[in-house]
Amino acid sequence: MIDTPTNTGGEYVPDRVPAAAPAAAFAAPPELTLLESTPWSGRAIIHLDLDAFFAAVAQLDNPELRGRPVIVGGDPTRRGVVSTCSYEARAYGVRSAMPAATARRLCPDAVWVACDFDRYRQLSGAVMDILHALTPRVRQVSIDEAFADITPDVNDPRHPVTVARDILARVAELGITASIGLSTSMTLAKIGSDFHKPRGLTVIPAGTEAAFLRDLPVEKMSGIGPKATAQLHALRVNTLGELCALDRSSATKIFGKNADVMLERARGIDARAVVSDDPVKSVSKEVTFARDIRSAEQVRDALLDISAAVARRLRKAGLAGRTITLKLRFGDFTTRTVSRTLDTATDNEHTIAPVVIAAAHSIWGPGKGIRLLGVGVSHFGSVELQTRLFDDERGADPGDTPAARAKLDALTDSLDAIKDKFGEASIRPGRRVERE
Helix, strand or coil, X not given: CCCCCCCCCCEECCCCCCCCCCHHHHCCCHHHHHHHCCCCCCCCEEEEEECCHHHHHHHHHCHHHCCCCEXXXXXXXXXXXXXXXCHHHHCCXXXXXXXHHHHHHHCCCCEEECCCHHHHHHHHHHHHHHHHHHCCCEEEEECCEEEEECCCCCCCCCCHXXXXXXXXXHHHHCCCCEEEEEECCHHHHHHHHCCCCCCCEEECCCCCHHHHHHCCEHHHCCCCCHHHHHHHHHCCCCEHHHHHCCCHHHHHHHHHHHHHHHHHHHCCCCCCXXXXXXXXXXXXXXXXXXXXXXXXXXXXXXXXXXXXXXXXXXXXXXXXEEXXXXXXXXXXXXXXXXXXXXXXXXXXXHHHHHHHHHHHHHHCCCCCCXXXXXXXXXXXXXXXXXXXXXXXXXXXXXXXXXXXXXXXXXXXHHHHHHHHHHCHHHCCCHXXXXXX
């Protein structure tokens, strides 16, 4: 573990540099240079976490927002929660997942901006390209974080600290910043990336793992949530060092079958390999309404819109699924889900929407308030047209004929092209425009 002039506790934090800083802005302090001259022992795993990512993108695209408290997502005048916020807003106590009304009370002068997931995906993809260019062993765990194995080898014999500094510089050239934890395991790297943010590089070399973890609060370790934390505190186990001393019986009562794994990780032992990204298992979208919706028309319109958004995401990802799931949350927070599995996979809203609308009416009746609706598609496969054995011109469903499907696909492709060029709101169903 290293100490640096800017911080203590094993982290290298470059000076506060403007967006798109050149690599020279990440010149290492003497302590880091000394560490780079010492051979690295064991695996080298990093966890990269983009700093206040959504807010940073807003400040990148609108320079007038730099240095100001920015809150992304939610609506201070309606229901909703904060998606993320800039570090300037965090100084007021604003946090992710906080109710929007609370955030507004804490930081009344904040600038509120809407989410722009297309832009987030674009920059996230650029960051992941940086990692994939360095190593094939990359595991992206969310839009703004990923693990990578940068253990020196014949393809890249550089010291891991040098590689981590290079990654920080390349990310900064995109106009955003990241923090990195570098150690011998995924557990240590994950903790390290959050140790000093923003723009932090926390290095925990082999042999220092246990000392680094010993005095950290138990909740700092991934896998220990609020419930487990409360149970541990009740046993007067507050630090990871104290967790190491916990008897197996007590640990099993808290962690179940994962007790041995959690005790080992608290000691700094984690042999998990960084494997390539898991394939996407489902595509979904949820909408929480500012006011409960109650009419059949409102539910139908909402599900048509959500189905269209999910289908568009499927087509962009080149996916199609057979299982369609409706999630419905009532005004009293009771939640119901209904799934239907089709004979063939689909990526089209004209197939998805009727299924979820029928599912909604199977568990809900007009007049009862709905707070949230969600649509998901899973069990991916290839899109096929399954014709009935004895279909003819009189008996076939017009929507199932090859000609009808070809027309529908052509229409969908045209609508996608228009939305790509002019935005999602550029085309809406005529019934919605007339009603509005």
